[in-house]
Amino acid sequence: MDELNLTFVDQAVEKIGTGREKVLEILQAVQDHFRYLPGEALQRVCELTEITPASIAGVSTFYSQFRHHPAGRHTIRVCIGTACHVKGGGQVYDAFKRQLGIGEEEDTDPQKLFTVEKVACLGCCMLAPVIQIQARAIQIDNITYGHLSSEQVPVVLRDFLEQEKARPVRIEHRLTPDRVAGEIRICLDSSCVASGSARVYEALKKAVEETSAQAVVKSVGCSGMSFLAPLVEVLLPGGTSFRYAKVLPEDARAIVLRHFKPEQIGRKIRNAVSTMLDKILTDKAWEPVTRYSVDVRDQPVAAFLDKQRHIATEHCGGIDPVDLDEYLLNDGFKALQKCVKELSPQEVITAIERSGLRGRGGAGFPTYLKWSAVHHRGSAKKYVICNGDEGDPGAFMDRMLMESFPYRIIEGMAIAAYAVGADEGYFYIRAEYPLAIKRMTEAINNCRRRGFLGNNIMRDSALREPESGFSLHLEIAVGAGAFVCGEETALMASIEGRRGMPRLRPPYPAQSGLWDKPTLINNVETYAVVPWIIRNGPEAFAKLGTGTSKGTKVFALAGKVTRGGLIEVPMGISIRRIVENIGGGIAGGLRLKAVQVGGPSGGCVPAELAHISVDYEALNEVGAMMGSGGMVALDESDCMVDIARYFLDFTQNQSCGKCTFCRIGTRRMLDILERLCEGRGRKGDIEELEHLAQMVQNASLCGLGRTAPNPVLSTIKYFRDEYQAHLEKRCPAGKCKALITYSVTDDCIGCSLCAQHCPADAIEMQPYQKHEIDTDKCIRCGTCRSVCPTDAIKVE
């Protein structure tokens, strides 16, 4: 083997620094360069820095982002988040491995072209199942493909390789502050880009240029209406707006011409704000991969927006995420100014107390109590941290907030820092959110330049104040693939450059946090609502919601609903209302079975309890949890034992491995669930599972372990008969592979599509005859079922 050139390591260390806490950053740089972590490079790092071999070996094997073996040229990341799981992400993963000839224990194809890996959640739940291909060549961005099924895998690979050759253009932000002309708005956040919005953006810009239209194409924060993405909004001078859903690049020219032809100015259609025009799909080139219907009119939009209340997501779909001027024009930093100029820190805390705000990260601890605890610590040095390590599969609220409203979060955090007396802080953002990292970085830099961060913030230069007395320095710390780092003590360990292992509390971070200093940690959404509370008054916030849960909550609504997306609703709204009104009910004619709320720490609320309202206590009472706000609707075709297994598989995989109950207990629980799903259940398994679940719940060290059994306990509670059925080797929902068989019914018309698509050659082609499935060869991937035009594939 060639000797590795380690000059890069020397340069990286030179640039990043030699402190122990730099280990993650250095490892990330090394991996970016070599695409894995060569042992020689790690040893070199130890020679150059204070980082010990024990530390670098421990840290680099803790975070799943790091590879210790060379990877293929491109990386295919298959999302196995909740929404993707229920829609067949696992089968897509299998299909990629099969298509690329990757062995069971391997992750890279023999030609070393593609490495296939599972990722916890790409945060594009409405496009489920989703995959992302990270290209080796830096010229092209990651490409995300949505709404996949097993048989589309070859198409995706072909498409990707073609695009790689074609080197698509990069997205640029060039904004013309000309407000006289019309605006064409499009969201470029991760999930919209995944739906193809970047290409539409480019096409719109090109069209504007070519037609010399009096319009500016503008990237805006997300409207949350992912079910319509790519969504283009045309805003004409005078305020009239038009929305186009699921736009394709080839539609761009038509849209531009329709509104900005000079001679047609008089023919403006004066319609209601949210009118939507029919659009025509002319080119079906993309059809195999993303199959969108054309009949989306304004009704769904109105219904989708109906019950929503935008506080954390204020101005959604309207302002450019990283344009600081635009933020300022929309009341940006007024709340911070008010705090620094008019309120004492104690008054700020009192305002938060009066608002009734509780932590949006999951547990719902009263925010003011945390602030107050840090405020009262007599320490010269304090920290504020924004927990952006949203890792729940099926949740992406924080990603969207960071991508769309970075300044709002910075402002909220600055207000918190002012209130508690901190002058330094960190954004901890998971590495899986590159756009969030990019936009937050840009926003922080802009704030620094313009004096909203740094020393003497809000100094009134007109009054020639030498100083405001309030300084705040913010930095970004990037996670590396560890769900447990969402736990506050683990998160701090990670910032300090250690393995992200939680520790026993107390001491709480407010007493002894980052570098043993008093530290305030809040979640992204918690900070995001703070400026609104200050500007509109705590009472306005407290007016929304229920007795104990005030304000609004952002949810990622996904799963089997007709309209998935990111929603912000007042607390107290019922789950059914969210699913039925906002989400448009269950797609495909099946009935709602349960709603999974709160991800791996949450639980399943059965359909008959869907009337309960979204508030911390009500959810806890039924065995679910607010969690960070993932909401996945499940229908009759979902197996609840499989759902429990899925979540436990996730938490078990994400356990840090410190305490016995979580490390081994969750594994033993998973053993039982796997047995059940594979038809190897034994008498007494359900009781043993309950017993273990209670032990893990009561005796684990941190929140991850203590809440990990929730999905299991809640499904046993409400769907015990399904567990019982699995003991008897039946899966009533027809989901568990080992317990089901595929067969062809008499509805078969002999079209042979199933035989053509079967990846396992389990169906012999017999045109015009009833086809048959060889059960021994069948891998239960569901391809035949999805291609059958007459619904003639039966699963039992």
Next chain:
Amino acid sequence: MPKLTIDNREVEVDNGATILDAAGKLRIEIPTMCFLKGYKALTSCMVCLVKVNGLGGFVPSCGTIVQDGMRVESDSEEVRQARRAALELLLSDHLGDCIGPCQTTCPARMNIPLMIRQIAAGKLRDAIATVKKDIALPAVLGRICPKPCERACRRAAFDDAVSICLLKRYVADIDLQSANPYLPPCKPRQGKRVAIVGAGPAGLAAAYYLTLDGFRCTLFDEHESAGGGLRYAVSEEQLPRDVLDKEIALIEKLGVQFQGQTRIGTALSMEDLRSDFDAVFVAVGELKAGGPAWMGLETGPNGIVINRKTYETNLAGVFAGGDAVRKRRLAVRAVADGKEAAVSISQYLSGRVITGATKAFNTHIGKLKNGEIEKFIAGASKTPRVSLHPRKRVPAQEDYGFTDEQARDEAARCLHCDCRKAETCKLRQYAHDYGARPGRYKGERRTFVQLPSHPDVIYEPGKCIDCGLCIQITSKAGETLGLTFIGRGFDVRVAVPFGRSIAEGLKRVASQCVAACPTGALAFKVKS
């Protein structure tokens, strides 16, 4: 200074003290594995759990700081159950045999690996003590035992089993031939007397162990000489009588009375024995059909009906064992019965609850996976099984057994499957104390690995409970490489960074790590 109660006992502690500290002050014992004084509480093993009023669930006492007014439960059934669950979970992912499979298979549970280590070290006096702890007639059994232990010997998977039986015989023969054969000290004599009916292997063994325990034993037998089936059913060719005589003589030398030609039922009745003695042990050998029902003892298809754990019969104070109680007849089983019945009789005579001999807690690796035997072999001699020299064998006579050299060569073949820290392992101790069942949670087991690179210390990752103490110790001591956690979650393992050897990782604090390791994961190669 905060005050708290533990199990309703109040105590005041310094600020910052933990619940464990407070318990220590009250002399309440709380089990700990990952905790070591002078080091940061790791709160990983979770066996020190307690319940605190107002706090949900359980908390680890080693890391929980006392708050004024806490009320702590450390010994409730709920707490014990949680600790047991922690232990059972740890055991479900703990790969090792506390006791060697040979010893587990030996009906008398003789500590075979220890005996072999003592032979290898030339400490034959220690070896005979080890043997006689469990086998009262080793020279005899060394000749007639069907050696179930050798069938369990892991070495057989590589070449041939270790010659355990011949090694035992070697130890016993050397002892018998010595001027001063081994006689363990007896406990002070108590007045209590035991009648033992039948002087076969079970009766002799019971007499031996009861005498050591301070009881006066009289052996009754219908024959003229002691030995029972050993003398009257085994051929001289198999068992030369001088060997048998010598071993019986040693037992008599301890103070056991032998009364031959006394048939119970004619000369003396069971009632006579029960009134003249404080306890009776019936070891009359194989029963003829319809046998001793007249003795007032209940019989069944296998002989006298006994409690299998305590050897008690239906008559109070009367115990039975050996071939009289079972169908499968094995001298070594009879010897084991005698030893175990002696424990019950001793408990009975001292007025304690009769529980029988406590079975030592044990975890089992079970069947080896492919490639694992090679790991076991790594540290052992590769020479084939020593066979006895044919020239030294006298036709129709017994052979002479191992020479010193042969014994040492054969001893070197032992793989020492038993845990080097079986006596000090905290996991084993607590598992025993809390009645943890090692098989409660079954899952895929770890692969057996043994890392012997260090000159004095051996590392068996399968036994590691990921407590992290050794990592703290190496880090604090400033080992250049030291140890670290590799991986995450269920698959986390303690290892030297960069895949380097234990020898490189533990240059300075190896013995401290061995001492701190709560299990046999890190152990000295040679038991001190």
